[in-house]
Amino acid sequence: MRLTFKNGIHPHDKKISTSGLPIETVQPKPGSIMVYPLSQHAGAPCRALVSPGDSVLLGQKIADSDAYVSAPVHSSVSGVVKEIKRTLTPSGLYCDAVFIENDGENRAAEFTRRSLDDIKKMPRQELVAIAREAGIVGMGGAGFPTHVKLSPPPGDKISAVIINAAECEPYLTSDHRVLLEETERLIDGIRVLLTLFPEARAIIGIESNKTDAVNKLNALLSEIKEDRISLAVLVPKYPQGSEKQLISAILRREVPSGGLPSQAGVVVLNADTTIALQRAVLRGRPLIRRIVTVDGSRAPKLGNYKVRLGMTYRDFVEHMGGFKQAPAKIISGGPMMGVCLFNLDAPIIKTSSAFLCFGEGEVKIHSERPCIRCGRCVERCPLGLMPLELNAAATAKETREFIQNNGMDCMECGSCSYVCPSKRHLAQSIRTIKRAVMAERRKKADAPAREVAKT
Ligand code: SF4
Ligand code: SF4
Numbered sequence: 001m002r003l004t005f006k007n008g009i010h011p012h013d014k015k016i017s018t019s020g021l022p023i024e025t026v027q028p029k030p031g032s033i034m035v036y037p038l039s040q041h042a043g044a045p046c047r048a049l050v051s052p053g054d055s056v057l058l059g060q061k062i063a064d065s066d067a068y069v070s071a072p073v074h075s076s077v078s079g080v081v082k083e084i085k086r087t088l089t090p091s092g093l094y095c096d097a098v099f100i101e102n103d104g105e106n107r108a109a110e111f112t113r114r115s116l117d118d119i120k121k122m123p124r125q126e127l128v129a130i131a132r133e134a135g136i137v138g139m140g141g142a143g144f145p146t147h148v149k150l151s152p153p154p155g156d157k158i159s160a161v162i163i164n165a166a167e168c169e170p171y172l173t174s175d176h177r178v179l180l181e182e183t184e185r186l187i188d189g190i191r192v193l194l195t196l197f198p199e200a201r202a203i204i205g206i207e208s209n210k211t212d213a214v215n216k217l218n219a220l221l222s223e224i225k226e227d228r229i230s231l232a233v234l235v236p237k238y239p240q241g242s243e244k245q246l247i248s249a250i251l252r253r254e255v256p257s258g259g260l261p262s263q264a265g266v267v268v269l270n271a272d273t274t275i276a277l278q279r280a281v282l283r284g285r286p287l288i289r290r291i292v293t294v295d296g297s298r299a300p301k302l303g304n305y306k307v308r309l310g311m312t313y314r315d316f317v318e319h320m321g322g323f324k325q326a327p328a329k330i331i332s333g334g335p336m337m338g339v340c341l342f343n344l345d346a347p348i349i350k351t352s353s354a355f356l357c358f359g360e361g362e363v364k365i366h367s368e369r370p371c372i373r374c375g376r377c378v379e380r381c382p383l384g385l386m387p388l389e390l391n392a393a394a395t396a397k398e399t400r401e402f403i404q405n406n407g408m409d410c411m412e413c414g415s416c417s418y419v420c421p422s423k424r425h426l427a428q429s430i431r432t433i434k435r436a437v438m439a440e441r442r443k444k445a446d447a448p449a450r451e452v453a454k455t
Contacts, residue, residue: 036075048096
């Protein structure tokens with residue numbers, strides 16, 4: 001059976017230039033300033049736990065929040081806190097950030113090692129708390145705090161854990177390299193997950209264009225004979241890495257509109273997130289690094305880099321030897337769902353999967369033409385939405401109509417914009433109105449608290 005989901009698109013995967021390049025580790029230079037935004041995740045921003053002048057250790061928690069949906073932030077270097085001020089994140093938003101001068105000594109906090117046998121005796125809440133304390137969030141892009149995913153509502157019986165190794169966005173190969181180079185750690189991370197969900201089986205969902213990783217995983221799985229772990233090789237298609245599409249492709253289960261994967265009995269974790277869980281639980285390490293793919297004709301040096309979180313893109317570019325030619329456009333993340341990066345002083349954060357640098361010829365800016373009602377956007381939308389109607393509602397600022405047409409379900413994958421012959425900015429307009437609706441909802445939710453504060 002050909003495993004895939006309904007609709008979607010087939011962009012050229014453009015992965016060939018970096019998929020064969022081993023991961024290179026980047027060390028931040030002594031004296032460099034590392035920047036840690038207090039909001040690198042979905043949910044409530046953190047508040048700083050340190051002040052200017054404080055000495056910090058590598059791996060020390062420097063920010064946290066009392067909110068359930070949030071994730072603490074840790075220093076990835078040892079050094080001294082210089083200041084706490086507003087800064088631009090790669091997502092294009094401003095938030096407070098802790099600035100730390102790296103002393104280059106890598107003096108580390110204490111990390112507690114545990115064996116797989118140790119964790120089998122631990123209460124599940126303790127394991128989930130370790131994931132939370134380590135600041136782990138979804139590293140595939142959404143940045144959803146992992147401890148929340150690991151704590152589904154009691155009524156949701158989890159029968160499957162899916163490891164998302166689809167990496168369907170063009171250019172991105174960081175997960176591919178991790179699957180090849182950290183295979184044993186991935187399997188240990190899956191064993192941790194299976195301890196948390198004793199009734200579940202684990203399925204690694206990977207696209208067939210990663211042949212070497214498929215072969216390596218198959219060989220390892222037949223060697224270790226873990227009958228609760230298997231591989232599902234998927235037909236390459238975009239956006240296969242979206243949770244709902246992956247669940248549909250592998251298990252043929254549907255997540256209800258506005259619902260969570262756990263309602264379909266599934267928990268989905270990205271491959272590198274699973275490795276971050278392994279590092280947190282078995283080695284006591286917080287999330288302080290990530291793999292970043294560097295590609296595009298104006299990239300300083302193609303490859304996959306293991307980068308400490310908090311390093312600025314400016315320092316990263318300098319490490320790679322600088323730009324040979326100035327890029328016309330830089331994207332943080334993939335070309336479909338990433339965001340344009342306007343300032344190299346922004347830091348690499350937990351969700352920074354790629355750094356793509358393009359020249360003039362590769363970034364055509366199309367002006368929109370009128371919709372010809374060809375229906376291609378509807379045919380390709382993986383969620384069965386009506387992008388042309390959502391675009392019309394967004395353009396007219398008809399919020400109610402947008403919501404009635406399930407616009408808030410849109411995952412902003414960009415498949416509709418990709419196929420539109422009139423080059424309408426469908427996904428962009430939908431994203432804008434979604435942000436406005438969410439801001440309005442937050443304002444309403446905060447209003448009673450503001451009233452109480454006034455009295
Ligand atoms: S693909 Fe573009 S032109 Fe065709 S119906 Fe959708 S919005 Fe209109
Ligand atoms: S409407 Fe949303 S989910 Fe559907 S194709 Fe467009 S961006 Fe993707």
